[in-house]
Amino acid sequence: MLNEDxxxxxxxxxxxxxxxxxxxxxxxxYFRSDYISRYMFRSFFSYTICYLLCALIWVLYHMEQLLNxxxxxxxxxxxxxxxxxxxxxxxxYLIITWLVYRRRYEYSKRGMKVYMAKLKRLEKRYExxxxxRELSKEGGRHDRTSRN
Amino acid sequence: xxxxxxxKERLKSFYGRFAALMDALMKFxxxxxxxxxxNGNLGYLVKxxxxxxxxxxxxxxxxxxxxxxxxxxxxxxxxHIYTVSIEFALLAGVxxxxxxxxxxxxxPRDGYWLILTPIxxxxxxxxxxxxxxxxxxxxxxxxxxxxxxxxxxxxxxxxQNAGVLTNDAAVDITEKYVQLIRGLVSNQxxxxxxxxxxxxxxxxxxxxxxxxDYAWILAIVFGSVSQMAMVFAGDxxxxxxxPLQELLVGTxxxxxIAGIYHFFVFAVDYSRTEYTQFEDDDYVYYVKAVPKxxxxxxxxxxxxxxxxxxxxxSGRRESEARL
Numbered sequence: 001m002l003n004e005d006x007x008x009x010x011x012x013x014x015x016x017x018x019x020x021x022x023x024x025x026x027x028x029x030y031f032r033s034d035y036i037s038r039y040m041f042r043s044f045f046s047y048t049i050c051y052l053l054c055a056l057i058w059v060l061y062h063m064e065q066l067l068n069x070x071x072x073x074x075x076x077x078x079x080x081x082x083x084x085x086x087x088x089x090x091x092x093y094l095i096i097t098w099l100v101y102r103r104r105y106e107y108s109k110r111g112m113k114v115y116m117a118k119l120k121r122l123e124k125r126y127e128x129x130x131x132x133r134e135l136s137k138e139g140g141r142h143d144r145t146s147r148n
Numbered sequence: 149x150x151x152x153x154x155x156k157e158r159l160k161s162f163y164g165r166f167a168a169l170m171d172a173l174m175k176f177x178x179x180x181x182x183x184x185x186x187n188g189n190l191g192y193l194v195k196x197x198x199x200x201x202x203x204x205x206x207x208x209x210x211x212x213x214x215x216x217x218x219x220x221x222x223x224x225x226x227x228h229i230y231t232v233s234i235e236f237a238l239l240a241g242v243x244x245x246x247x248x249x250x251x252x253x254x255x256p257r258d259g260y261w262l263i264l265t266p267i268x269x270x271x272x273x274x275x276x277x278x279x280x281x282x283x284x285x286x287x288x289x290x291x292x293x294x295x296x297x298x299x300x301x302x303x304x305x306x307x308q309n310a311g312v313l314t315n316d317a318a319v320d321i322t323e324k325y326v327q328l329i330r331g332l333v334s335n336q337x338x339x340x341x342x343x344x345x346x347x348x349x350x351x352x353x354x355x356x357x358x359x360x361d362y363a364w365i366l367a368i369v370f371g372s373v374s375q376m377a378m379v380f381a382g383d384x385x386x387x388x389x390x391p392l393q394e395l396l397v398g399t400x401x402x403x404x405i406a407g408i409y410h411f412f413v414f415a416v417d418y419s420r421t422e423y424t425q426f427e428d429d430d431y432v433y434y435v436k437a438v439p440k441x442x443x444x445x446x447x448x449x450x451x452x453x454x455x456x457x458x459x460x461x462s463g464r465r466e467s468e469a470r471l
Contacts, residue, residue, distance in 0.1 A: 046249035053242045061329050063322040093250070100254050 003129070009122045016118060020111050027108035036101045043097040047090050055082065153443040156412060172210040179209035179217050182263055185270045186224060189307050192231040196224060214259035215252060221263060222248075225299070229306055233313035235324055239332070240302050247295045258285060258292050265296025265345075266303065272394060275375050276402035278345045279368055280409055282352025290349050294342045301338035305331060340382030348375040359436060361418040368406045372399050415441040 027035060059066070163170050183202045191197055205224070209217045222244045230237040252259065261281060268277045277296070281289040306313065309331070332338075352371035356363055376399060382388040422437045 043253060046253045050246050050249050053245060057239065057242055057325075057329065060322065060325040063325070097254065 003125075006122070006125050006129075009118070009125060013115070013118045013122065016115060020115075023104075024108040024111040024115065027105055028112050032102075032105050035105050036098060039101045040094055040097050043094060044090065047093045051086050051089065150443060152411070153415070153441060156415070157443055159412075175212075175214070175217065176206050176210035178260070178263060178267070179221065180206035181267055182221050183224065185267060186221070186228065186303070189270065190225075190228040190303060192229075192310070193224075193227045196227060214257075214263070218252075218259045218262050219248070225303065229302075232306060232310050233328075235321070236306060236313055236328055239325075239328055243298065243302065251291055251295070256288060256292075258289060261289060261292035262296045262299065265293050266300040269297065269300040269341075273398050273401045273405070274341065275344075275348065275372060275399050276405045278348025278375060279352055279371050279402055279406040282349040282367065282371055283356060283364065283406065283409060283413070285353075287350065287353055289353075290346050293345050293349060297342050297345055298338060301335055301341070302332065305335065336382075336386040337388045340379070340386060340388045343382070344375050344378040347378050348372075361421070364410045364414050365407075368403060368410065371406075372403055375399070417441050 030038070180202065183196075183205060187197050187202065195201065205220065209220060212220075226237055226241055226244070229240050247262070261277070265274075265277050268274055274297075277293055281293050348371050351374045352367045355367035355370055358366075360366065376395065379388075379390055379395060383390070416438045417440070418438060420439050422439075424435045424437070426433050426435075
């Protein structure tokens with residue numbers, strides 16, 4: 001027989017899974033520090049690639065100037081400046097990454113709690129149903145024995 | 149008003165019934181519009197101008213997320229630019245890779261702004277984008293919208309300088325890069341429009357969140373006013389001119405579109421606002437509850453009391469039974 005309560009619960013859970021599942025489930029396989037550092041690692045690489053690309057554009061823009069006045073001292077100065085820019089930018093970008101993914105991790109933890117609560121309710125529903133069935137069976141046996 | 153609300157309810161239930169199909173159609177329409185505009189304005193890669201290829205690409209776009217659509221459209225854009233000038237394609241490519249890695253590396257789900265912004269600019273209604281972005285999203289929306297503005301001006305630059313860009317024999321390659329980068333970075337119209345968009349989103353977002361009556365309408369109006377003020381400031385400070393007629397018409401259309409969006413997303417009745425106050429152990433709550441405007445969908449059923457056909461049929465049946 002159809003159990004309307006259970007169907008409602010399961011539909012709710014399925015909808016929750018569909019809406020939030022993609023965001024929540026992958027996150028919960030990691031500890032917070034692992035999750036965040038994984039993305040910070042990725043950010044480090046993407047920032048470095050972007051920095052190199054920007055440096056390439058910069059070199060192309062100043063190519064003539066660089067070739068005309070090839071002075072070691074000036075180059076070292078420019079290198080120091082570039083290293084400083086790289087470090088500062090990387091620091092800023094990693095902080096942004098950290099903030100974004102920390103927030104996302106906490107969001108998905110909260111979502112997981114809601115999901116678990118929903119599952120628990122469903123489980124209780126099952127337990128209740130099973131117990132009711134067992135009780136009615138026992139009752140039936142009892143009746144039969146008493147009749148015999 | 150009631151009629152509009154009924155139409156809204158009908159549209160909502162219609163969307164509810166065909167949500168997946170409508171989403172796909174929407175993506176198809178957006179990407180087709182983007183492709184048509186790109187081919188119309190740039191169109192240097194003649195192979196891509198074939199309507200069948202355009203339709204095929206748009207059909208693919210209908211079934212992929214907005215991030216992938218941006219990627220595909222970015223590739224088409226680079227293809228067009230590459231036909232004109234390899235150097236400029238490199239610059240545009242670097243710009244797109246920067247956006248992809250630095251911003252979309254953080255997995256935000258707002259790739260559509262990157263596509264919609266150039267479309268709105270090409271359709272001469274640029275002011276609608278900040279209004280919608282401020283109403284629908286958060287302040288982070290500033291980044292994709294501003295990148296979209298930059299993408300539009302990159303396209304415009306290619307369109308306006310196609311002759312110079314293709315004629316590469318005369319200029320030294322390094323000089324060419326210098327020229328291109330200078331042409332892009334010193335484009336003051338682009339800078340002013342980026343500032344206009346950023347200010348528009350900021351104003352709309354901040355006013356929308358206020359707990360005053362008619363906050364959304366105020367946000368739309370003040371957002372538009374601040375955008376126009378920024379355009380005038382750009383005109384005054386940097387001499388960036390915008391035709392007055394285009395500005396006014398564009399703003400009016402933007403107001404209209406933002407109004408429609410507001411009607412569909414945030415229809416509340418401020419005249420029935422309730423204020424209540426209560427407290428628990430830790431806090432005192434001052435609650436302002438504004439009811440949403442809800443109209444039940446008219447369920448029209450025609451009950452024919454005196455149906456001549458039916459009566460005739462039943463009469464015949466009775467006579468047959470008697471026979």
